[in-house]
Amino acid sequence: MVPGRSPAAVARVLVDSPLPQLDRLFDYAVPAALVDEVVPGVRVSVPLRSAGRIADAWVVEVVAESEHGGELSELEALVSPVPVLAPEVWRLARAVADRAGGSASDVLRLAVPPRQVRVEKAWLAAREAAASASADADADADADADADADAEPEAALPPVEALPVQHYRSTDLAGLVRGRGRAAVEAVPLLVPTEGGDWIAAWAATAVELATIALADGDDAILAVPDHRDLEHVLTALAEVLPPERIVRLDSGQSNPDRYRALLRARSDDAVVVVGNRSVLLAPSARTGLVVVVDDGDESFAEPLAPYVHARDTALLRSSQQSTALVFLSHARSTDVQRLVEIGFLADVRPDPRYQPHVVPTAQQAAQDGFAAQARIPSTAWQEARAALEHGPVLVQVARPGHAPRLACADCGDIARCPVCGGPLHQRSAGAVPACAWCGALAVGWACPTCEGTRLRSVGSGATRTADELGRAFPGVKVVVSDGSRRLTRVDDEPAVVVAVRGAEPVAPGGYRAVLLLDGERMLARESLRVAEDCVRGWANAAALAARRAPVVLVGVGGAPAAALATWQLPRFASGELADRRDLRFPPAVRVATVTGTTEGVARALEALPDDVRRETLGPVEVPGGDRAVVRFDYARGAEVAQALRAEVVRAAVDRRKALGQGRGRALPTLRVRFDDVEPFAD
DNA sequence: AGCACGCCGACT
DNA sequence: GTCGGCGTGCTC
Numbered sequence: 001m002v003p004g005r006s007p008a009a010v011a012r013v014l015v016d017s018p019l020p021q022l023d024r025l026f027d028y029a030v031p032a033a034l035v036d037e038v039v040p041g042v043r044v045s046v047p048l049r050s051a052g053r054i055a056d057a058w059v060v061e062v063v064a065e066s067e068h069g070g071e072l073s074e075l076e077a078l079v080s081p082v083p084v085l086a087p088e089v090w091r092l093a094r095a096v097a098d099r100a101g102g103s104a105s106d107v108l109r110l111a112v113p114p115r116q117v118r119v120e121k122a123w124l125a126a127r128e129a130a131a132s133a134s135a136d137a138d139a140d141a142d143a144d145a146d147a148d149a150d151a152e153p154e155a156a157l158p159p160v161e162a163l164p165v166q167h168y169r170s171t172d173l174a175g176l177v178r179g180r181g182r183a184a185v186e187a188v189p190l191l192v193p194t195e196g197g198d199w200i201a202a203w204a205a206t207a208v209e210l211a212t213i214a215l216a217d218g219d220d221a222i223l224a225v226p227d228h229r230d231l232e233h234v235l236t237a238l239a240e241v242l243p244p245e246r247i248v249r250l251d252s253g254q255s256n257p258d259r260y261r262a263l264l265r266a267r268s269d270d271a272v273v274v275v276g277n278r279s280v281l282l283a284p285s286a287r288t289g290l291v292v293v294v295d296d297g298d299e300s301f302a303e304p305l306a307p308y309v310h311a312r313d314t315a316l317l318r319s320s321q322q323s324t325a326l327v328f329l330s331h332a333r334s335t336d337v338q339r340l341v342e343i344g345f346l347a348d349v350r351p352d353p354r355y356q357p358h359v360v361p362t363a364q365q366a367a368q369d370g371f372a373a374q375a376r377i378p379s380t381a382w383q384e385a386r387a388a389l390e391h392g393p394v395l396v397q398v399a400r401p402g403h404a405p406r407l408a409c410a411d412c413g414d415i416a417r418c419p420v421c422g423g424p425l426h427q428r429s430a431g432a433v434p435a436c437a438w439c440g441a442l443a444v445g446w447a448c449p450t451c452e453g454t455r456l457r458s459v460g461s462g463a464t465r466t467a468d469e470l471g472r473a474f475p476g477v478k479v480v481v482s483d484g485s486r487r488l489t490r491v492d493d494e495p496a497v498v499v500a501v502r503g504a505e506p507v508a509p510g511g512y513r514a515v516l517l518l519d520g521e522r523m524l525a526r527e528s529l530r531v532a533e534d535c536v537r538g539w540a541n542a543a544a545l546a547a548r549r550a551p552v553v554l555v556g557v558g559g560a561p562a563a564a565l566a567t568w569q570l571p572r573f574a575s576g577e578l579a580d581r582r583d584l585r586f587p588p589a590v591r592v593a594t595v596t597g598t599t600e601g602v603a604r605a606l607e608a609l610p611d612d613v614r615r616e617t618l619g620p621v622e623v624p625g626g627d628r629a630v631v632r633f634d635y636a637r638g639a640e641v642a643q644a645l646r647a648e649v650v651r652a653a654v655d656r657r658k659a660l661g662q663g664r665g666r667a668l669p670t671l672r673v674r675f676d677d678v679e680p681f682a683d
Numbered sequence: 684a685g686c687a688c689g690c691c692g693a694c695t
Numbered sequence: 696g697t698c699g700g701c702g703t704g705c706t707c
Contacts (some may be wrong), residue, residue, distance in 0.1 A: 049686065068707050072707055240698065
């Protein structure tokens with residue numbers, strides 16, 4: 001503690017701890033020696049509760065006097081003088097955590113990579129150099145007497161010229177960005193050539209066009225894409241029109257030093273485009289003028305770490321806090337975005353309709369031809385593909401090997417099992433020696449215990465199997481595979497069957513000459529609230545890789561999903577899906593919170609809810625170690641519910657008497673709350 | 684999480 | 696009398 005007189009300055013800090021009871025600001029006296037360097041955003045260490053116990057913390061504010069009644073402790077030390085937590089990021093992190101009933105420090109851990117001393121040193125040296133250079137410039141300006149001293153000393157970059165937005169003639173998208181409007185923009189299903197000879201998705205060009213409009217106004221733009229292959233499209237498009245100084249790549253695929261460097265660069269004095277995956281939405285940028293989220297329905301936008309906030313929601317919060325323009329750009333529309341359109345929050349923007357892909361739904365009829373029959377490709381699809389292969393590559397989309405492809409006896413159909421441990425057998429490629437998925441034993445000379453057959457065939461298809469079978473269906477044609485373990489970004493223009501699992505489709509120059517969408521029935525069979533939506537999105541994204549007027553054959557699927565794709569009325573499909581969810585009161589028509597913990601903990605948490613919300617609880621049901629309940633509520637009640645449940649989480653964390661009651665097994669914590677997880681609806 | 688404070692049983 | 700048990704509460 002510090003003597004009674006008031007300190008020179010008071011730092012309000014957030015302690016870097018996941019404990020919910022510490023998730024608020026604490027005041028510390030700033031030692032006189034540190035007053036110059038303790039500014040908002042720097043990392044410090046602080047004593048907590050008793051001297052000797054030191055915690056890391058973020059300085060969030062520096063004020064003259066504390067409102068805390070008691071005496072203040074002094075900051076222990078300055079960890080680094082670099083303010084890595086920008087004020088707008090702190091504000092966003094707080095809002096994101098509050099919305100999800102989580103801790104701000106958990107969000108900050110996602111927003112700020114671990115400290116990199118070398119990167120910091122370089123940054124500090126550069127800042128020092130710039131400061132002395134600008135001091136010289138000021139001196140010169142003074143000498144010149146009337147020189148415009150207000151001019152930014154380092155506006156070295158030429159201004160950005162706003163690109164025209166192509167393909168959206170009926171809507172003034174440029175005006176929407178300048179006016180800080182919000183829209184759900186349907187992407188153009190087209191590939192466009194770059195000057196450098198690459199082909200990129202038209203959505204990437206659109207995103208970059210929109211970004212230049214923001215930059216031309218002196219604002220930053222934040223572009224969030226699902227994965228690194230999408231990132232490559234955007235970076236290619238950006239490199240054509242902007243100098244490297246205006247492009248900041250910030251994504252979780254980078255090394256920590258690279259991420260740290262990017263974080264510091266994002267706070268540049270010049271307007272920049274910050275582009276990356278979901279984490280980019282937490283990038284520092286005080287003058288964000290535009291936020292673009294590309295294909296928001298992609299699963300990689302769901303944050304797997306506490307507090308599990310979806311990038312879409314982070315984008316919404318950020319856009320509202322900083323009054324930015326906001327664009328959700330995608331081929332297929334997510335039900336979440338459709339909801340925002342239907343409540344009038346987002347404008348509904350469609351491109352010129354003439355780019356619509358040529359979709360041919362085809363029943364799963366057996367093919368006559370021997371080769372095609374073997375790969376279970378209907379004759380229509382096979383003929384389309386074969387004709388297209390005369391001119392260039394053909395894309396074949398298959399399901400992810402969800403339940404791993406299994407081997408069965410080709411004669412009697414019994415599942416082939418490991419003779420050693422009874423585990424399922426797998427085969428890396430056709431003809432390879434089958435191996436056990438559990439114990440790894442090679443099943444050399446396998447014979448079926450039922451019928452003594454020795455030939456194997458795979459069931460429950462995966463990409464690898466399909467590649468082999470497709471190779472046989474198109475004799476003499478090159479087969480290229482892009483799957484979970486090896487995702488290709490592009491292929492070249494020569495005839496080839498390109499087999500890709502959903503979401504891993506490479507780009508072909510000028511587009512594929514035909515696209516076959518296989519496994520549709522199997523994909524739709526998955527039990528999940530969002531299957532239909534996910535399938536349509538996957539098909540639409542693949543269809544968008546076709547050359548203009550090339551056939552896109554959707555195999556073996558009928559009903560609303562097939563109709564949606566064939567008519568390319570993707571928003572209408574999302575609207576129908578949303579209507580179904582509304583009837584059932586399922587997300588995203590309503591929000592949900594999953595409450596797990598001890599029977600008592602869950603019961604108490606539910607009691608803390610408003611009566612009408614509690615009445616809509618599903619459960620509690622018993623799960624290993626305790627109970628689980630799912631609370632449903634309207635969006636308007638979100639803050640209220642989050643606050644109530646968060647208060648219970650804090651109380652449960654502080655109150656440790658209960659922990660003793662649960663002796664059995666791996667006990668759950670007394671109470672855990674997770675918002676907007678649809679997992680409980682998966683089965 | 685850690686760590687101090689506090690109010691009841693065996694001990695120099 | 697008081698050392699220390701762990702139940703209880705708090706962290707500027």
